[in-house]
Amino acid sequence: GNSVTQMEGPVTLSEEAFLTINCTYTATGYPSLFWYVQYPGEGLQLLLKATKADDKGSNKGFEATYRKETTSFHLEKGSVQVSDSAVYFCALSRRNNNDMRFGAGTRLTVKP
Amino acid sequence: NAGVTQTPKFRVLKTGQSMTLLCAQDMNHEYMYWYRQDPGMGLRLIHYSVGEGTTAKGEVPDGYNVSRLKKQNFLLGLESAAPSQTSVYFCASSYSQGQPQHFGDGTRLSIL
Numbered sequence: 001g002n003s004v005t006q007m008e009g010p011v012t013l014s015e016e017a018f019l020t021i022n023c024t025y026t027a028t029g030y031p032s033l034f035w036y037v038q039y040p041g042e043g044l045q046l047l048l049k050a051t052k053a054d055d056k057g058s059n060k061g062f063e064a065t066y067r068k069e070t071t072s073f074h075l076e077k078g079s080v081q082v083s084d085s086a087v088y089f090c091a092l093s094r095r096n097n098n099d100m101r102f103g104a105g106t107r108l109t110v111k112p
Numbered sequence: 113n114a115g116v117t118q119t120p121k122f123r124v125l126k127t128g129q130s131m132t133l134l135c136a137q138d139m140n141h142e143y144m145y146w147y148r149q150d151p152g153m154g155l156r157l158i159h160y161s162v163g164e165g166t167t168a169k170g171e172v173p174d175g176y177n178v179s180r181l182k183k184q185n186f187l188l189g190l191e192s193a194a195p196s197q198t199s200v201y202f203c204a205s206s207y208s209q210g211q212p213q214h215f216g217d218g219t220r221l222s223i224l
Contacts, residue, residue: 004154032210043116043202043215044155089154095210098143098162099170102154 002027004090006103013080013110021075021106023064023090031092033057033066033073038087038105047075047088080110114138118203118216125193125223133188133219135203143206144186145170145213146178148199155202161186162209193223 007022025031032051036044048057053068062077073090090103116137125131135144142163147155157170161180175197177189186205190197200220204213 034212036215041217043204043217044213045215046212049212093210098145098160098168098209099157100145100213102156104152104154 002031002092002094002097002099002101004092004101004103006088006090006106008104008106009087010107010109013108015082015110015112016079017110019075019077019080019084019108021088021090021108023073023075023103025071025073025090025092027071027092027094029094031094033064034091034093034100035062035064035073035075036089036091036102038089040086044089080108082110082112084108085110116203116205116214116216118201118219120219121217122220123222125190125221127193127195127223129193130189130191131193131221132190133201133203133221135186135188135205135216136184137186137203137205137214138184139205139207139214140183141205141207141214142183143208143211143213144180145204145206146176146186146188147202147204148172148197149202149218150199158188158201195223197221198223 035047048059050057050066093100145160146158159178164183
């Protein structure tokens with residue numbers, strides 16, 4: 001079945017450090033891939049997405065590239081800020097399937 | 113912009129009690145979803161709806177029922193609450209299959 005595996009957290013970084021959160025997936029067909037972010041006390045918000053192989057999603061300095069050959073969609077940011085502290089979820093969805101699958105989430109804490 | 117609104121935000125129940133969680137969206141989305149979020153497990157789909165008057169089971173439907181009498185509303189019911197249903201519940205909606213989902217802020221439910 002379809003599934004998403006994320007690197008386990010928590011991740012603690014200093015401000016301006018480089019961030020990578022690993023995400024790999026298992027799916028039949030050609031899924032769309034997403035990163036969502038959840039701030040304390042809030043619901044998930046879409047951060048970025050990619051719908052086909054080699055697509056790069058980007059938003060707010062975050063980037064992720066859809067790598068079909070390695071079935072990965074790693075999230076990166078060159079210089080994190082304290083305001084980036086949140087839980088990040090990788091997810092996949094197939095076009096003809098209503099079941100979006102989420103990873104377990106990775107908690108990021110950025111210290112000044 | 114209201115987006116997706118969930119009520120209530122918090123609730124404490126005793127084992128065996130029943131309750132209904134309400135989700136309302138103002139984006140004219142066809143698809144609506146109920147998830148539960150538990151530590152270390154990401155989000156798991158309980159039930160979903162692909163349009164007014166339709167519902168379908170997700171990954172973890174047991175112990176829950178849903179109804180979609182109006183396009184903008186999606187209700188989640190617990191007929192006889194159990195401690196295992198203590199969780200944070202999120203409602204989401206989307207324009208179509210495979211598209212990004214828009215989330216509410218969640219309902220924190222405790223079953224004693």
